[in-house]
Amino acid sequence: MIITDQDPLSQQTLELAVTAGFPADRAVLHGNAKSPRDIETALRLGVGRIVIDSPSEIARLAASVGVGGPQKVMVRVVPGIVAGGHEKIRTGGEGQKFGLSLTDGSAQHAIARVLGLPQLELTGLHCHIGSQITEVKPYVVAVRRMVGLMARVRDAHGVALPELDVGGGHGIAYRPGEPALDVTALAGRLRAELARGCAAAGLPVPRLAIEPGRAVVGPAGVALYRVLAVKRAGERVFVAVDGGMSDNPRPALYGVRYAPRLIGRRSTAGPCAATVVGRHCEAGDVLAADVALPGDVHPGDLLAVPVAGAYQLSMASGYNMVGRPPVVAVGDGRARLLVRRETLADFRSRDVGH
Ligand SMILES: Cc1ncc(COP(=O)(O)O)c(C=O)c1O
Structure with missing residues (x-):
């Protein structure tokens, strides 16, 4: 399990995972801004790896390690590769x-400092080059550069690091016909490049880890919306639904395109070019622009938006107090409520100042 910086509040995520039964020693804690509480929690729970993301956390982490130390750490390296579906998710x-x-040279400097601290055990290097990557090549280049760095670490410090983590970012299709990363090809090419690079550098092959996120859970989710209003404005048909940027900010944040479809009834009407919008007080609250929906779409209809399992509810907000939607598991013709809908009582209970 990977606890990433995109999870809401690393410390809570870690605590929740461990109290739900996930073994802490198999968790990897990320974060570009770890709070003292994140570090305290990670050490108390015995997290498997802490990934160092900035120079300032090295001494802070070392000072927090108690008698149970040393703490296993990795250093997150920026290998200088531009890849990913949008500039805001290129890392x-x-x-x-x-x-x-x-x-x-900041990566090399951090590695040298970590190696000099007895409270920390550097198990390896990490990189996560971005998200929604649909080509294998950037990963192969990343492995080449990371192996090059591992060889330099061995030359400078006499240490052959036993682990290499190349992050996630495996791209998926949000709409029919969109490209997706070929993960089988990725696995083969990564292992081949690692073996080749290590042989050439005279390094033992490190244990290779990956951190798939979206590719595992994204396609597993479908968002359901109820149509509340349909408005024709010139050539456009605005189809307004009972959610929007508070349950899915991705279209507004980085222009993600979805393919909503009508479900729950059959329509023989010809298609219209619709813009599916939310109910929030922003003109930019658009879930899907210029999509084909049946021309007789009307209030009360249900729309399904596939590929809603990743970076959607985890990014949801309390905007306009619309409330976050419930999560329902569906399988073998049965449905089970997993997370209930957020209610006015939830908002009220946090409002303690009156
Ligand atoms: C460090 C790290 N690893 C893995 C992931 C997962 O990325 P994805 O869901 O694109 O596979 C993220 C996501 O931001 C991340 O920050």
């Missing part, structure tokens, strides 16, 4: 907030 190049640069 392998310079000029973004994650990791330590290979190019300017």
Whole structure:
């Protein structure tokens, strides 16, 4: 299990995972801004790896390690690779907030410092070059650069690091016909490049880890919306639903395109070019622009939006107090409520100032 910086509040996520029965020693804790509480929780629970993301956390972490130490850590490296579906989810190049640069030497500097601290045990290097990557090549280049760095670490410090974690980012199709990463090809090419690079550098092959997120859970979810209003404005048909940017901010954040479809009834009407919008007080609250829906779409209809299992509810907000939707598991013709709908009572219970 990977506890990533995109999870809401690392410390709570970790605590929740462990109290739900996940073994802490198999968890990897990430975060570009770990709070003292994150670190205290990780050490108390005995988290497997803490991934160092900035120079300032090295001494802080070392000072927090108690008698149970040393703590196993990795260093997150920026290998200088631009990959990913949108600039806001590209994390392998310079000029973004994650990791330590290979190019300017901050990664090498952090590695040297960690190796000099008895409270920390450097098990290996980490990189996560971005998300929604649909080509294998950027990963192969990342492995090549990471192996190059491992060889330099061995030359400078006499240490052959036993682990390499190349992150996640495996791209999936949100709409029919979109490209997706071929994970079988990825597995083969990564292992081949690792074996080749290590043989050439005279390094033992490290244990290779990956951190798939979206590719595992994204396609498992479908978002359901009720149509509340249909408005024709010139050539456009606005189909307004009972959710929007509070349950899915991704279209507004980085222009993600979805393919909603009508469910629950059959329509023989010809298609219309619709823009599916939410109910929030923003003109940018658009869930899917210029999509084909039956021309007789009307209030009361249900729309299904596939590929809703990742970065959707985890990014949901309390905007306009619409409330976050419930989560229902469906299988073998049966449905089971997993998470209940957020209610006015939930909002009220947090409002303690009156
Ligand atoms: C460090 C790290 N690993 C893995 C992931 C998972 O990425 P994805 O869901 O794109 O596979 C993320 C997501 O942001 C991440 O930050």
